[in-house]
Amino acid sequence: MRFRIYRYDPESGSKPKMQDYDLDFDARGKKVLDALIAIKDTLDESLSFRRSCREGVCGSDGVNVNGANVLACVTALEGLRQPIEIRPLPRLGVVRDLIVDMEQFYQHYRAVKPYLINLDPEPENERLQSPEARAELDGLWECILCGCCTTSCPSFWWNPDKFLGPAALLQGYRFIADTRDQSTNERLDFLEDPYRLFRCHGIMNCVEACPKGLNPTAAIGKIKTLLVKRAL
Amino acid sequence: MRRVGGSRRGLDMWLLQRASAIYMAIFLPVFLLILLDSRPLDYAVWQGLFATLALKVATLLFVAALLTHAWIGLREIFIDYIHCTRCALLRLFLYFAFALLYLACLIWAADILWSVR
Numbered sequence: 216m217r218f219r220i221y222r223y224d225p226e227s228g229s230k231p232k233m234q235d236y237d238l239d240f241d242a243r244g245k246k247v248l249d250a251l252i253a254i255k256d257t258l259d260e261s262l263s264f265r266r267s268c269r270e271g272v273c274g275s276d277g278v279n280v281n282g283a284n285v286l287a288c289v290t291a292l293e294g295l296r297q298p299i300e301i302r303p304l305p306r307l308g309v310v311r312d313l314i315v316d317m318e319q320f321y322q323h324y325r326a327v328k329p330y331l332i333n334l335d336p337e338p339e340n341e342r343l344q345s346p347e348a349r350a351e352l353d354g355l356w357e358c359i360l361c362g363c364c365t366t367s368c369p370s371f372w373w374n375p376d377k378f379l380g381p382a383a384l385l386q387g388y389r390f391i392a393d394t395r396d397q398s399t400n401e402r403l404d405f406l407e408d409p410y411r412l413f414r415c416h417g418i419m420n421c422v423e424a425c426p427k428g429l430n431p432t433a434a435i436g437k438i439k440t441l442l443v444k445r446a447l
Numbered sequence: 448m449r450r451v452g453g454s455r456r457g458l459d460m461w462l463l464q465r466a467s468a469i470y471m472a473i474f475l476p477v478f479l480l481i482l483l484d485s486r487p488l489d490y491a492v493w494q495g496l497f498a499t500l501a502l503k504v505a506t507l508l509f510v511a512a513l514l515t516h517a518w519i520g521l522r523e524i525f526i527d528y529i530h531c532t533r534c535a536l537l538r539l540f541l542y543f544a545f546a547l548l549y550l551a552c553l554i555w556a557a558d559i560l561w562s563v564r
Contacts, residue, residue, distance in 0.1 A: 370527065373527045373528060373530075374526075374527070374530065404455065407455050407456070407457060407458055408455075408456065408457055409456055409457040409460075409526060410526070412457065413457035413458075413460070413461055414526070414527070416523065439458075439461065442458050443458065443462060446458060
């Protein structure tokens with residue numbers, strides 16, 4: 216199998232380049248991450264990439280394969296056009312090879328206060344929800360923060376420092392939608408901004424990219440609906 | 448300088464863009480039906496159509512909706528693509544320049560419409 220992989224080592228002083236690898240490999244039933252690990256084991260131990268759980272739960276191996284942002288560990292090798300081009304996630308700083316600097320992404324995530332804000336005295340056991348209220352959170356809590364959606368969003372490419380991006384907005388809505396949270400108004404105040412929320416033009420690259428099949432565009436639409444309802 | 452909190456803006460523009468789109472989506476097919484209904488469409492019939500106050504007002508509203516929609520769209524483009532450190536002034540200038548241009552277009556359209564008797 217033929218691979219073309221983005222290589223960059225800032226310490227070497229040389230410019231980023233694409234490097235070709237020919238890997239003798241039976242692709243049946245294997246994923247892109249298996250190939251990356253095989254290349255590192257047998258061809259080039261200097262190749263750097265992040266991975267942890269290798270089964271689509273930890274979200275650390277988001278990469279750009281043949282132009283699409285995917286999790287390397289759940290993307291099948293079969294059916295990919297060769298040479299398989301693997302690049303780091305777009306629009307983030309490259310630390311080395313396929314490893315990107317996620318700080319901007321996490322900054323936006325922290326900005327939406329991704330935790331319950333509830334000023335009532337803590338109950339003896341837990342804060343209860345009805346099954347219907349809990350069902351509201353489905354399609355929101357599953358996000359693993361891999362960054363595939365946000366780094367595929369053109370609005371994030373143009374304004375990465377100000378637009379929160381689909382992942383952070385999905386998480387923002389996850390706590391707005393939570394019946395146990397008491398700071399919906401403050402959350403909406405924070406989001407109502409020409410940059411933070413309204414840079415979303417409904418391009419929907421995020422929906423296409425999400426390896427967990429989530430729909431950030433729908434969540435952003437619900438935030439806008441709540442803003443309208445609040446203003447009327 | 449410390450970045451301050453949400454500016455509580457953007458929703459009005461977003462709503463106005465949707466409202467203007469809805470008006471255009473209703474006006475255009477209705478206008479087309481009126482044209483189809485008044486065949487054969489010669490100069491006298493065309494002039495007769497626009498001699499009525501209702502169509503004058505509806506058409507002027509359409510032009511206003513179109514220009515509003517276009518201005519908000521341009522604003523989005525400016526915000527998306529023009530953001531160097533000192534570009535705020537350029538954006539402000541472009542907002543005003545296009546607002547003036549479109550306002551002039553609106554007055555011009557009103558003049559054309561009301562010149563039909």
